[in-house]
Structure formats: structure tokens, C-alpha cells
Amino acid sequence: MGNFSERRHHYDNGNRSVDWIVVMQHAxxxxxxxxxxxxxxxxxxxTAMWETLSTKLRKAYSQIEKANRNVSDRHPAFAEIPHDLPRLGLIVTMESFAFVNTPEVQSRLDTESTIPTLVCASQEVELLVTLRSTPINRFLxxxxxxxxxxxxxxSNELTAQPVDAFCRNEVMDAAWDSYDWGL
Known part of the structure; x- marks a missing residue:
């Protein structure tokens, strides 16, 4: 993934911002x-779709917004996070939410997003981290x-990449190799 650092951030008596902040070269x-x-x-x-969808994702959007604001405002707990790099929000879910990133759906969710924010499924992140043709932060x-x-x-953008744009997932390979599989 190139040069990056990641940290879990807690501030103000243990209140959490987002699950992870990944500082990369370009973002x-x-x-x-x-x-x-x-x-x-x-x-x-x-008919209950909009309320259910908004309830499931609203907190994630607000946590990203809170973290973004803390970086922008140079909150002391976020002092080591570069405030001059572009910031992107990633909401990772267990499964894909069809059409959730379209402007039509976004306008109905009753959420606020001051930075580009994308909802994606965990399997999309698993593929994203194997991208080798372009640095992940540049790609995003x-x-x-x-x-x-x-x-x-x-997933649309990732599957549009040529097959040789990806490498094997080292984390998955290491997990697989950790089992002796009865051999």
C-alpha cells in the first residue's frame, strides 16, 4: 500500500471518532x-427502506464528519494528522448496499458529508488492498x-481494472498458511 500510517483515535475521555485514520502520501x-x-x-x-437505511448509516457519516472537523480544527488529539492533505471518508459494511452511493439515495439519507465519502462492502476493501497498479490513495x-x-x-471501478493490476492479498495468504490443514 505504499507509505502510510494508521491509528485508532480516542479523545475527550475516550470518545471515539472513527475506527481508523490512515495517513497516506496523497490523502x-x-x-x-x-x-x-x-x-x-x-x-x-x-416504504420503511429510507428510515432503515438512514438509521444504519447515519452514525457512520456523523463519525466521519466529527473526525474531519477535528482534523480541520487541529484538535490536540488529532495534531499528528496532516490537515493539509485531502480527506476521504470510507464507510465499510459487511455487505454491499446497492445504489447507496448514488446522488438520489444520498439526498434521501438525511446525512451530511463535507468530504467525499463512500460506502463500500468489506469484500471491496479486500480487493482494494491488493491493487498494485496505482497507489490506493491516488486510486480513491x-x-x-x-x-x-x-x-x-x-466494485464497479475495481472490476474495470485489468487483472494484472492486482497482487495476492498477503493477509489472507498468511492466514491460510497459518493452518496446517492436517498435513
Whole structure:
């Protein structure tokens, strides 16, 4: 992934901001992980869909906004985070939420986002970290700030890459190799 550092940030008596802050060469990633997946109202498009979807994601957006504000305001607990690099928000969920990043859905979610923020599934992050053709922060900056791609999910952009743009996932390989598999 290139040169980067990551930290979990707590401030003001243990209050949490986001789950991870990843400082890379060209951007700072504010990452919030939610162990959520689309429920029946969301999958079926029922009338309760908007309230359910907003409830599941609202806190993630507010945590990213709070962290972004703390970096911008140079809160002492965030002093080591560069305030002059572009910041991107990543909300990582257990499963993909279809169409959640489209402007139409975003306008209905009743959330605020002052920085480019993307909802993506954990399997998309697993593929993203194997990208070797472009630094991840450059790839995300280009993708998340391209107005022509605002209706795309991250998986669309990743699967559009040539196969040789990716390497093996070293974390998954190490986990696999840690088992002796009865041999």
C-alpha cells in the first residue's frame, strides 16, 4: 500500500471518532466500519427502506464528519494528522448496499458529508488492498472526486481494472498458511 500510517483515535475521555485514520502520501482516509448489512426493508424496497437505511448509516457519516472537523480544527488529539492533505471518508459494511452511493439515495439519507465519502462492502476493501497498479490513495482520490463516477460502486471501478493490476492479498495468504490443514 505504499507509505502510510494508521491509528485508532480516542479523545475527550475516550470518545471515539472513527475506527481508523490512515495517513497516506496523497490523502488521509477516515474509515468507519459498521457491522451491518441490508435488511429486508432495504432489499425489498419497502416504504420503511429510507428510515432503515438512514438509521444504519447515519452514525457512520456523523463519525466521519466529527473526525474531519477535528482534523480541520487541529484538535490536540488529532495534531499528528496532516490537515493539509485531502480527506476521504470510507464507510465499510459487511455487505454491499446497492445504489447507496448514488446522488438520489444520498439526498434521501438525511446525512451530511463535507468530504467525499463512500460506502463500500468489506469484500471491496479486500480487493482494494491488493491493487498494485496505482497507489490506493491516488486510486480513491481519482474515483471519489470524479463527478462522472458518482453513481458507481467501488466494485464497479475495481472490476474495470485489468487483472494484472492486482497482487495476492498477503493477509489472507498468511492466514491460510497459518493452518496446517492436517498435513
Amino acid at each position: 488521509v482516509l477516515l474509515i468507519e466500519v459498521k457491522s451491518t448489512r441490508p435488511t429486508d426493508p432495504i432489499r425489498l424496497g419497502s 482520490l481519482d474515483f471519489m472526486t470524479d463527478s462522472e463516477k458518482e453513481v458507481f460502486d467501488l
